[in-house]
Amino acid sequence: MTWTLTLKQPPALRLDLRALLPAALAGRSVAAVETLPLWQGRQSLPLAEFFQVGRGDGPEDLLVLEGDLARCDRIGWQLAAGRIEVRGSVGDLVGTGMSGGEILVDGHAGLLAGCEMQGGRLTVLGDVGDFAAAPLPGSMEGVRGGVLLVHGCAGARLADRMRRGLVLVHGDAGDFAASRLVAGTVAVGGTAGLHPGFHMRRGTLLCAGGGVAATPSFVPTRHEVGVIWQLLARSLAGYGGAFDGLPARRVQRLAGDVATGGRGEILLPQ
Template sequence: MTRWTLTLQPHPFQRIDASTLRRSWLADKTQAQIEKSTLVADGMPVPFGDLFRILVNESETDEIIIEGDAERCDGLGALHDRGVFRVLGHVGDYAGASLRGGTLLIGGSAGHFVGAPLASRKSGMSRATIEITGDAGDYVGHRMRRGTIVIAGSAGTHLASSMVAGTIAVGSDIGHQPCIGMRRGTVFLPGASTASLFDSKLTFSAPFDYDASFLSLYQSPMMRRVLHPLIDNVVKRIRADRSVGGQGEILTISQQS
């Protein structure tokens, strides 16, 4: 197994398309070949070695570590298939897009379209786990098919839009229009102010009390931390999105509790 530590160098670009940077792409190349390969930055091909300093080590598991400010890098962890993809800081849009396996750990905030379809693909992430210690932008889990996204902070608008299945947990507030077109899946919203987003909208069922006994099965420390308010309060369950015959569920807490 291999650990690739990629340190982002100072650069003049506004956006870097890092969606090709993935384990399977790195694994069949030598360090020299990786450095000579190109990424697209602001529409231009740029040598990988000009953007990242590369360190390759043996490891017990396949692991990719991104160091430096990657806020302008889009598509980090896209199509990742196994092992750990760890970003030590913020990331741009499309983090974990069409993710297929393994774990994507983001030690900061993420942009829009976390776990959404990559480019023209139809499906968002189809397996794996994404953990974000900060906030996330709009369209988190758009067309997500399977897997788990945990966001310790807040999420933007259109959370879980057209979600097919899977699990999303958001520790704090979310933006408007969540769960539109949601077919299946679970969205945990322990943030006390989120329940009102679903009031008086006929596409969602009325909230009702619910015994979520399966919450105790989650063992990951971050998920347990995010879910903690649900475990200690009366859980309200909302079914969504009825306008598309959806069987999805939103688990939140009542505003009185």
């Protein structure tokens, strides 16, 4: 049976939903779920204060959240298995540290969406805020695996310190996209803001919309990259949108950031 939690009204203060995972609700009664503690600031309150709880036909490992959850943070915190569907916008830190499973947000997401992911798949049908797929404040490592798909636009510092995995944004990205990138692939369907790939060490930043104002520490190369480009382009074409026609386009490759070794790359389809 599938759990459905419907927000009664937007909370006056931000609400921490890290406790709501499919595995944590499995085997519980409706009454037991209604008494689960949720943190609002320094106060712990029962879940029934904020949500109407229902059960219906569907997969046992599916949790559905409904309503405007823009003030609800840490949805899917360290998710390891199961699926969470959010029918509305969410707050900050959605999908933080997830290592498996799937999260679908039918709306916008706040700051730090998908930060420090290790696996799984996070899909946001709207926009995401700054520091998506980045490390938590004070941490040295960002995304280490998994897939973040954004159908809208992304804010600044997208995929900062990313180590592996795929981040794909159908719209535009803000300033410092793929900054300090260690490895992995960041694909932007629109345009990127200022200083793309700032201090990247390795990895790939692809800007399908062109118009990238790369810094002087990125230099054009004359390497033959046709085979590698076709492999990458065909793998991304399945995501549709601006990536659909990539295999038929040629590509310009910029190597950098030479200030940090120059082993990364920015790919600009022509």
